[in-house]
Amino acid sequence: MSSHPHAFLDLISDDLKLVEAKMQAPNEVFQPLAGAIDLLLKSGGKRLRPATAMLVGKFFPNIDKERLVSLAAAIETLHTATLVHDDLVDGSLMRRGHPTLNATWSTGATVLAGDFVFARAAYFAAETDNVRVMRIFAQTLMTICEGELRQLYDLRNWDQPKEAYFRRIYGKTAALFAAATESAAVLGTDDEAVISAMRDYGYNLGMAFQIMDDILDFVGDEVVLGKPVGSDLRQGTVTLPVFHYLQAHPEAIQIMRAAGRGNGADEALNQLIRDIGRSPAIEATREDALAFVAAAKDALRIMPDNIYRQALADLADYVVRRSM
Amino acid sequence: MSSHPHAFLDLISDDLKLVEAKMQAPNEVFQPLAGAIDLLLKSGGKRLRPATAMLVGKFFPNIDKERLVSLAAAIETLHTATLVHDDLVDGSLMRRGHPTLNATWSTGATVLAGDFVFARAAYFAAETDNVRVMRIFAQTLMTICEGELRQLYDLRNWDQPKEAYFRRIYGKTAALFAAATESAAVLGTDDEAVISAMRDYGYNLGMAFQIMDDILDFVGDEVVLGKPVGSDLRQGTVTLPVFHYLQAHPEAIQIMRAAGRGNGADEALNQLIRDIGRSPAIEATREDALAFVAAAKDALRIMPDNIYRQALADLADYVVRRSM
Numbered sequence: 001m002s003s004h005p006h007a008f009l010d011l012i013s014d015d016l017k018l019v020e021a022k023m024q025a026p027n028e029v030f031q032p033l034a035g036a037i038d039l040l041l042k043s044g045g046k047r048l049r050p051a052t053a054m055l056v057g058k059f060f061p062n063i064d065k066e067r068l069v070s071l072a073a074a075i076e077t078l079h080t081a082t083l084v085h086d087d088l089v090d091g092s093l094m095r096r097g098h099p100t101l102n103a104t105w106s107t108g109a110t111v112l113a114g115d116f117v118f119a120r121a122a123y124f125a126a127e128t129d130n131v132r133v134m135r136i137f138a139q140t141l142m143t144i145c146e147g148e149l150r151q152l153y154d155l156r157n158w159d160q161p162k163e164a165y166f167r168r169i170y171g172k173t174a175a176l177f178a179a180a181t182e183s184a185a186v187l188g189t190d191d192e193a194v195i196s197a198m199r200d201y202g203y204n205l206g207m208a209f210q211i212m213d214d215i216l217d218f219v220g221d222e223v224v225l226g227k228p229v230g231s232d233l234r235q236g237t238v239t240l241p242v243f244h245y246l247q248a249h250p251e252a253i254q255i256m257r258a259a260g261r262g263n264g265a266d267e268a269l270n271q272l273i274r275d276i277g278r279s280p281a282i283e284a285t286r287e288d289a290l291a292f293v294a295a296a297k298d299a300l301r302i303m304p305d306n307i308y309r310q311a312l313a314d315l316a317d318y319v320v321r322r323s324m
Numbered sequence: 325m326s327s328h329p330h331a332f333l334d335l336i337s338d339d340l341k342l343v344e345a346k347m348q349a350p351n352e353v354f355q356p357l358a359g360a361i362d363l364l365l366k367s368g369g370k371r372l373r374p375a376t377a378m379l380v381g382k383f384f385p386n387i388d389k390e391r392l393v394s395l396a397a398a399i400e401t402l403h404t405a406t407l408v409h410d411d412l413v414d415g416s417l418m419r420r421g422h423p424t425l426n427a428t429w430s431t432g433a434t435v436l437a438g439d440f441v442f443a444r445a446a447y448f449a450a451e452t453d454n455v456r457v458m459r460i461f462a463q464t465l466m467t468i469c470e471g472e473l474r475q476l477y478d479l480r481n482w483d484q485p486k487e488a489y490f491r492r493i494y495g496k497t498a499a500l501f502a503a504a505t506e507s508a509a510v511l512g513t514d515d516e517a518v519i520s521a522m523r524d525y526g527y528n529l530g531m532a533f534q535i536m537d538d539i540l541d542f543v544g545d546e547v548v549l550g551k552p553v554g555s556d557l558r559q560g561t562v563t564l565p566v567f568h569y570l571q572a573h574p575e576a577i578q579i580m581r582a583a584g585r586g587n588g589a590d591e592a593l594n595q596l597i598r599d600i601g602r603s604p605a606i607e608a609t610r611e612d613a614l615a616f617v618a619a620a621k622d623a624l625r626i627m628p629d630n631i632y633r634q635a636l637a638d639l640a641d642y643v644v645r646r647s648m
Contacts, residue, residue: 030470032477085439091431108413111435113472115409115442119465122446126459134458135450141443146354149436153356 008311008318012054015069019050021074022124023080034102034232036113037120040080043098050076052205052315053180058308060188067128067187074124074137075180077224081121082144084114089148090235094226133183139181147171155234158256162243166207169214175205181205186227197302201312209319211289213241217275229271234259238290244281289320330370332635332642336378337413339393346397349406350559360425360437361444364404367422374400376529376639380522382632384512391452391511398448398461399504404446406468408438413472416561417591457507458600459534464503471495482580486567490531493538498530505529521626525636528620533643535613538563542601554597558583564612568605613644 009016023041025034057068087100088094088110094100102110125137149211151168154160185195187223193215216225217232218241225231232239233256246252255272258265276282296316303309333340347365349358374396380394410416411424413436418424426434442465449461452516475492478484505526509519540549541556542565549555559614570576579596582589600606620640627633 029476030474031472033473082439086434089435092454106476107431109408109473109476111413111438112364112469112476114435115406116466116469116473118439119469123459123466125464126455129455131450131453131455131458134455135447138443138447138450142440142447145436145440145443146357149357149440150432152430152433152436220389239358268469275413 004251006318007205008055008314009046009051011050011058011307011311012051015065015072016047016050016056018069018070019047019054019076020040022069023077032109032114033113036105037117039098039101039208040084040117041306043079043096044076046211047076048315048319049079049176049180052202052312053184053321055308055312055315056181056184056201059186059303060304063184063188067130068184070124070127071133071183071187072180073122074128075176075183077117077121077124077143078144079176081114081117082148084117085302086148088114089152092227097226115121130183132186134274136179136183136186138317140175143171143175143207146323147175151237154238158238158253160238162240165238165240165243165282169207169210170203173210173213174203177206177209178202189290194302198297200299201280201296201316204292205316205319206291206317208292208296209293212320212322214281215241215285218273219282220228223295230270233273241285243277244284245276245279248281249280293317293320330506330642332379332638333370333375335382335631335635336375339378339389339396340371340374342393343371343378343396343400343617346393347401356433356581357437357440360429361441363422363425364408364441367420368400368404369420371400372533372639372643373500373504375402376501376526376636377508379639380505380508380525381512383627383630384509387512391422391454392508394448394451395457395507395511396504398445398452399507399536400530401445401448402461402465402468403491403500405438405441406472408434408441410472412438413476416551421550452507452509454511456510460507460510462567463627464499465469467495467499471499478562482538482577484562489562489564489567493531493534494527496526497534497537501530501533502526517608518626521623524623525620525640528616528623529640529643532613532616532620532640535564535609535616536644536646539565539606539609539613542597543606553601554594557597557600558593562615565605565609568604568608569600572605610644617641617644 001041020041025037027034028036034046053072054068055076057063083095084101088102088107088159091102092100101113105113123136127136130294147168147170150164150171154164178199179202182195182199185198189195214232218229219238221230222229228234233242233265255265255268259269260266293316297313300309300312336448344365344389353361355432377396377399378392380473381387407419408425411419412426412431415426416424417427425437427439446461452458471492471494474495478488478492502523503526506519506523509522538556541563542554544553546553552558557566576596579589580590583593584590617640621637622632624636
């Protein structure tokens with residue numbers, strides 16, 4: 001059926017080129033900043049967020065294509081801006097095989113460059129000429145920042161409830177997917193049931209995506225990940241596989257508490273990370289991700305059964321199938 | 325005539341209370357973040373930016389008050405967000421007698437808190453329900469960030485042209501004043517000549533304001549300034565008094581170049597800062613500021629001659645009269 005693993009992207013590959021072109025730094029931008037934007041675009045991923053927006057937009061033949069492209073560019077540019085500041089906050093020096101901005105720029109310059117990219121995202125959002133989209137956009141940015149701050153505060157809080165994890169990944173990932181698909185529907189229709197369903201699709205897709213990311217942190221290929229297995233736990237971030245593992249092995253919390261205190265505690269942590277990766281906690285976590293995938297597909301049922309709905313369903317399957 | 329030195333604020337003191345109330349952190353915000361917002365509001369200044377927006381709004385009796393208040397809150401909140409990141413970039417620990425956020429928070433938390441405040445500003449801007457205002461808002465944020473980056477790049481560049489200074493203070497200060505007054509006019513009228521004049525007023529007011537700030541850095545009271553006299557030059561930022569001083573004393577550039585290299589170079593810099601503060605360069609710089617004040621008042625001539633126009637003229641006079 002599909003010519004390659006991302007056939008769902010074929011339907012919108014021309015649209016994504018327009019999005020890509022829009023995101024390029026304009027000539028008049030201060031040169032070092034333009035260079036930074038180019039670097040950030042080159043280190044970008046598969047553009048799944050703009051892809052969801054463009055695919056949802058396909059359901060509405062009368063949608064203003066230019067505004068939809070502006071929306072998709074706003075979403076991906078906002079995502080890029082959050083990565084600039086996240087990499088700074090985490091001290092990450094590489095992303096997808098490219099050096100991060102903070103690897104070569106000072107803290108101050110990195111902060112300001114990230115702010116500029118935020119502003120560009122807001123400008124693209126304004127180009128949708130739709131006030132409701134702009135409200136969704138600003139609200140989503142608040143949710144993302146608040147989520148990142150909660151994550152900082154929850155570091156090494158080993159006793160947090162599982163709800164804290166779900167709230168965190170909503171802020172970190174699902175909120176932006178939800179904003180992408182909801183906003184695309186807002187640009188295409190006045191039907192609130194459809195708008196709400198498209199938001200649900202994006203939300204559930206984003207939750208599944210992040211849970212899968214958190215699985216890959218335990219079972220992924222270090223070369224593909226570009227970082228050591230278990231990085232989240234090493235940094236003190238408790239993810240869903242850990243919650244599942246702790247249910248069966250409550251004593252493991254002592255190893256996490258001891259980590260970083262010397263006396264072989266770090267070797268114990270390495271062993272724990274390997275144990276989690278080989279444990280049934282991984283399959284239990286995947287089940288959780290699959291439940292979100294099912295909910296995402298369920299949200300699509302309100303839409304006509306066409307190639308775009310199939311592509312969105314394929315995309316949902318893909319996020320839990322991908323190896324990275 | 326005026327009951328106190330800021331009589332121009334009396335006309336809008338009730339409006340500014342609405343702006344202040346809007347800026348308060350809502351209850352549902354993550355508690356540490358709410359605390360940070362409260363601290364930032366307490367360390368706020370005279371709210372001159374929202375004041376200009378509210379005063380311009382007074383010319384238009386049919387303006388939607390709630391949207392105008394949203395605009396004013398967006399402008400001041402954006403200003404606050406830029407200060408959070410500026411203080412981080414500059415390593416400033418105090419602002420207006422209160423500790424800065426970066427004085428007590430980690431770099432990461434400060435970056436994210438600033439991002440959250442940016443997002444709040446964008447949300448207030450969206451509440452104006454006016455797409456043109458939102459475009460101005462996003463464009464202004466880009467201008468501000470690009471200006472701050474240029475300032476970082478221009479540090480210790482002692483040979484820069486005077487135009488670099490004017491471009492910098494446009495980005496740093498005048499762009500936001502211009503956005504405040506232009507946006508208020510956009511909310512009040514379709515008359516492009518009036519909108520353009522109000523933008524000119526804000527631009528010129530902002531330029532005068534920043535030039536005066538740069539004078540005060542040489543002649544202000546250290547207690548009121550909250551920092552040592554000559555801080556800009558010590559940090560390598562070339563301001564207008566320095567350009568004027570160098571015209572009469574080109575040899576002084578050697579002292580700047582040598583600063584920070586030991587062997588009495590820093591004492592020479594201290595002496596230079598005192599010399600500049602007592603030199604005719606200060607008066608020459610004040611003349612430049614007064615020219616911008618005159619241009620600001622000139623821009624007001626298109627408006628009806630009423631108490632609001634008088635208040636805006638008084639405000640322009642005030643920015644070059646203030647001691648801080």
